[in-house]
Amino acid sequence: MFGCFGGLLGVILGIVALRQIARTGEKGRGFAVGGIVMSCLWLVFIAAGLALEGTSVLSPDSASGSNGTSRTEAEGVDVKKIKVGDCINDDKGVPNAADGEQAMVKRVEIVPCDGPHDGEALAAFQVPGSVKPDERQLFALVSDGCKERMLSRLRRDPAAGSLDMLSYYPSADSWRRGDRDVVCLAVAAGEGTKLTRPIRP
Incomplete structure (x- = not known):
């Protein structure tokens, strides 16, 4: 369950970082996008694990x-x-x-x-x-x-x-x-x- 919160937090922070980069022109867009993608994959793995629980x-x-x-x-x-x-x-x-x-x-x-x-x-x-x-x-x-x-x-x-x-x-x-x-x-x-x-x- 805590892993689920971590995945959501990663997506939120990644979106915030992208907005800041777009506003200020700073570097790091690739890292922010990569973080969002990895967080989404983490949420998918957690959902799959919950679906298989008790099998x-x-x-x-x-x-x-x-x-x-x-x-x-x-x-x-x-x-x-x-x-x-x-x-x-x-x-x-x-x-x-x-x-x-x-x-x-x-x-x-x-x-x-x-x-x-x-x-x-x-x-x-x-x-x-x-x-x-x-x-x-x-x-x-x-x-x-x-x-x-x-x-x-x-x-x-x-x-x-x-x-x-x-x-x-x-x-x-x-x-x-x-x-x-x-x-x-x-x-x-x-x-x-x-x-x-x-x-x-």
């Missing part, structure tokens, strides 16, 4: 583990507010685990678990360390962590054969802001299929 990656934890397309969400509840036991809907549907699709997700809708929903949060944990692993290593850590915490419960469910796992984990931008949170979701394995009840404890 997490929704990724399939199926055996394929391949990378796919991305998309963004703009409405609902911040993904960082999802708690174990919450059921969620994504108005575009969760990625298809069979296709190995990934999605950049910021917000989801929390809904009752006894109605149609895209996924149920069954586990949560944090990725250790301060240095972000590369995407393949991070995916493996997240996938293994979710399987370790979820697999036995999924196997106890009567519909185990029609269930799959997905996970929210930090994007590169949210990692730089200190995000280490992972949320593990149970989802229906069939594309476009929703869950209609809670997963058996």
